[in-house]
Amino acid sequence: MATPRLIVTPESVWLQRRQLLKLAGISAASGVGLGAGAVWAQTRSPQVQPVVPMASTPSQVRGARATDKVAPWKDATTYNNFYEFGTDKSDPYNEAHRLITSPWQVRVEGLVNKPTTFDIDDLRRLTPIEERIYRLRCVEGWSMVIPWLGYSLSNLIAKVQPQGSAKYVAFQTLADRETMPGLRYGGLDWPYSEGLRLDEAMHPLTLLTLGMYGKTLPNQSGAPVRLVVPWKYGFKSAKSIVTIRLTEKQPKTAWNEAAPHEYGFYSNVNPAVNHPRWSQATERRLGEGGLFAKRLETQLFNGYADEVGQLYAGMDLRRNF
Amino acid sequence: MTESLRRRAGWRIRFPRWVKPTIFTACLLPFAYLLWAAFANQLGANPAETLIRSTGDWVLRGLCLVLLLTPLSNWIQTPALVSLRRMLGLFVYFYVTLHLISYALFDMGLDLVAIVADGLMSSNARSSRWVCWRLCCSQRWLSHRLTQWFARWAVSGGSSYTAPSM
Numbered sequence: 319m320a321t322p323r324l325i326v327t328p329e330s331v332w333l334q335r336r337q338l339l340k341l342a343g344i345s346a347a348s349g350v351g352l353g354a355g356a357v358w359a360q361t362r363s364p365q366v367q368p369v370v371p372m373a374s375t376p377s378q379v380r381g382a383r384a385t386d387k388v389a390p391w392k393d394a395t396t397y398n399n400f401y402e403f404g405t406d407k408s409d410p411y412n413e414a415h416r417l418i419t420s421p422w423q424v425r426v427e428g429l430v431n432k433p434t435t436f437d438i439d440d441l442r443r444l445t446p447i448e449e450r451i452y453r454l455r456c457v458e459g460w461s462m463v464i465p466w467l468g469y470s471l472s473n474l475i476a477k478v479q480p481q482g483s484a485k486y487v488a489f490q491t492l493a494d495r496e497t498m499p500g501l502r503y504g505g506l507d508w509p510y511s512e513g514l515r516l517d518e519a520m521h522p523l524t525l526l527t528l529g530m531y532g533k534t535l536p537n538q539s540g541a542p543v544r545l546v547v548p549w550k551y552g553f554k555s556a557k558s559i560v561t562i563r564l565t566e567k568q569p570k571t572a573w574n575e576a577a578p579h580e581y582g583f584y585s586n587v588n589p590a591v592n593h594p595r596w597s598q599a600t601e602r603r604l605g606e607g608g609l610f611a612k613r614l615e616t617q618l619f620n621g622y623a624d625e626v627g628q629l630y631a632g633m634d635l636r637r638n639f
Numbered sequence: 640m641t642e643s644l645r646r647r648a649g650w651r652i653r654f655p656r657w658v659k660p661t662i663f664t665a666c667l668l669p670f671a672y673l674l675w676a677a678f679a680n681q682l683g684a685n686p687a688e689t690l691i692r693s694t695g696d697w698v699l700r701g702l703c704l705v706l707l708l709t710p711l712s713n714w715i716q717t718p719a720l721v722s723l724r725r726m727l728g729l730f731v732y733f734y735v736t737l738h739l740i741s742y743a744l745f746d747m748g749l750d751l752v753a754i755v756a757d758g759l760m761s762s763n764a765r766s767s768r769w770v771c772w773r774l775c776c777s778q779r780w781l782s783h784r785l786t787q788w789f790a791r792w793a794v795s796g797g798s799s800y801t802a803p804s805m
Binding site: 389392393396397407408460462592594595596597600602604605608609610612613 | 746
């Protein structure tokens with residue numbers, strides 16, 4: 319008796335059955351692996367967060383004390399973009415305990431009179447720590463309000479005495495294959511690099527960040543030292559920085575290299591300049607309202623236009639996105 | 640023919656009665672979990688995104704499974720497998736509907752202008768053929784052109800919420 323065939327399978331498909339078999343095997347094996355991994359992640363001891371309390375005073379810098387509702391610690395530490403640990407929002411929380419943050423040194427070099435290597439403890443003592451409440455707007459269309467601890471990056475740059483020819487500041491972050499499983503992800507050129515114009519880096523709102531929520535930084539948030547530039551999309555705020563270099567030429571930046579038509583060097587928050595694949599007019603504010611909360615209107619320079627607008631006077635923000 | 644041989648042959652042509660209800664229930668489990676998680680506030684920092692992502696993921700998994708059924712039933716010579724295709728296909732449709740409702744209601748707040756604008760922008764996006772290739776393994780298996788097109792569209796719609804690089 320002939321088996322009824324609802325659809326005649328093309329010969330090419332029929333011939334691929336061996337490949338199919340192999341792939342089915344691989345899929346099944348990886349499925350089991352993923353399942354086991356998920357169980358392991360949930361059952362092992364709670365997230366190692368070697369965070370300790372950090373003393374601070376409320377910042378006096380204009381614009382540094384946003385009155386928006388601060389996101390819960392849990393949201394700020396479980397929903398992160400830190401591709402060195404994987405591209406899922408939960409990967410940094412699950413993987414970043416591997417990161418070794420002590421000893422840690424930051425090299426500040428380039429067009430400066432006093433190139434210096436700072437130990438992380440030197441950085442914590444350099445200037446009194448301030449608490450600043452900033453809105454953080456991700457290029458993906460969500461935002462959170464975070465109480466950061468740190469001081470203006472200008473304090474550090476002043477210490478190394480920039481030369482007159484310095485026009486830009488480049489940041490390079492840690493890329494350690496031993497501890498960062500996400501480095502296998504090929505979309506970005508590791509180590510992650512970011513950059514600012516020198517006047518942007520010297521702006522008082524640009525924060526050299528050593529802590530958050532009254533404690534030192536948790537690993538997934540860029541421990542032990544990161545940048546926070548509140549009027550730019552979040553990826554400009556490089557995490558786990560190891561080198562700061564003053565340059566004359568505009569430095570290469572990781573996302574701009576990866577997709578130049580999508581991520582510009584400036585990447586200022588701007589509701590009028592859309593990402594090629596989605597609108598930037600609105601954002602989802604995380605940590606308040608839950609499932610039924612409405613999206614908020616995104617503000618030019620993330621609401622810091624009064625403080626930073628003059629940095630871009632006369633510039634075409636569409637072209638310099 | 641011995642009884643056991645007959646039983647084995649019968650299994651190949653038609654599944655026992657309990658198979659379909661079991662698979663039906665299994666297909667409802669992701670929905671049940673999401674429903675529970677939504678009410679128990681277990682969807683994470685970005686609940687709307689979690690709903691949209693996981694319903695979208697289940698659509699892609701279901702789509703791959705449905706498209707695999709026919710070649711698989713030929714290969715292991717078990718025609719009964721084909722009898723699951725319609726039910727699984729309808730479940731894909733069910734999760735597509737949930738996916739679109741989650742997007743329109745929870746992400747866009749039923750703002751039609753924003754939805755249309757967003758749709759136009761993502762259809763303008765670069766080809767996401769390679770994303771589909773990666774997720775669906777090899778398009779050469781996907782014998783139905785419409786389904787291929789749909790899979791591609793589904794992935795490109797979802798990609799707005801994936802890594803910025805994609």
